[in-house]
Amino acid sequence: MITLNNSLIYEDPRRLAIPFGWIGHIPFAFFIVDLLKPKLIVELGVQSGNSYNAFCQAVDYLSLKTRCYGVDNWKGDFYTGLYSDEIYKELMDYQSQTYPELSTLLKMDFDKARNKFDDHSIDLLHIDGLHTYEAVKHDFNNWLPKLSDHSVVLLHDTQVRQADFGVWKFWQEVSLKYLVFDFYHCFGLGIVKTGRKANNSLFNMNPKEQQLFRTFFRKLGTGLLLKFALSQTLLLSNTCKYEIPELYKTLNHQYEEERIIIRAMEYVAKNANKN
């Protein structure tokens, strides 16, 4: 039986950056950390840190003793494209100021980082590296020995079927072998029960409960995504450039943020026909 009684899931993320692809799963990231209370979280594929920062934020909010490790070569891959070292530097600055006790970034290839972890030690592994079938299968199998008896694995992009994205295909295979649950929004997120003793509640919902659970996190996640995307768009929009900045001064307060977005949208709507 799943209960959604922790206010954490309604929190705003403390830091968001481009790319936006994972933002819609942040409320679930908060939820799963609260549900599992893992001792060790590892993420493969961090980039600007939207997913990784969410795990860290949850650990911090809940005052858990969890250790978090984010692994990435911070070079980029075929799908993300190559990117500059600024992304790593900015994230490293933020991480070392915000989560110095609980988090470590490992700037290296996944295969190299693997030896840094004891066998049967990782309770929550998020795989979000290169998304070809071969790469995701390799990452999953390569890290299996590192997973604990209580472990759960998250796989991002289970719904993407374009080009040679292959997480969906690997997901079909995993689903035959393990207990699983998946979300369809924001490119799909698969959850795999890899540990014998892992919390069962996500995996034994009846179809009605599954549907409600999916809808709940889709609404929460896409709401967050839209709010962030809208505030970014408005900040960048030429129409609002001179009119809105005063209002943005109070952006860190939730109520003010919504008021600003409403005011800014009204401004855009009123001025839409003038240009």
Ligand SMILES: C[S@@+](CC[C@H](N)C(=O)[O-])C[C@H]1O[C@@H](n2cnc3c(N)ncnc32)[C@H](O)[C@@H]1O
């Ligand atoms: C899809 S992005 C991660 C997105 C991130 N989780 C988020 O919340 O936005 C994939 C990242 O994996 C990294 N990557 C892919 N294959 C890798 C490998 N074998 N070793 C290290 N990093 C890798 C890339 O550099 C890229 O930054």
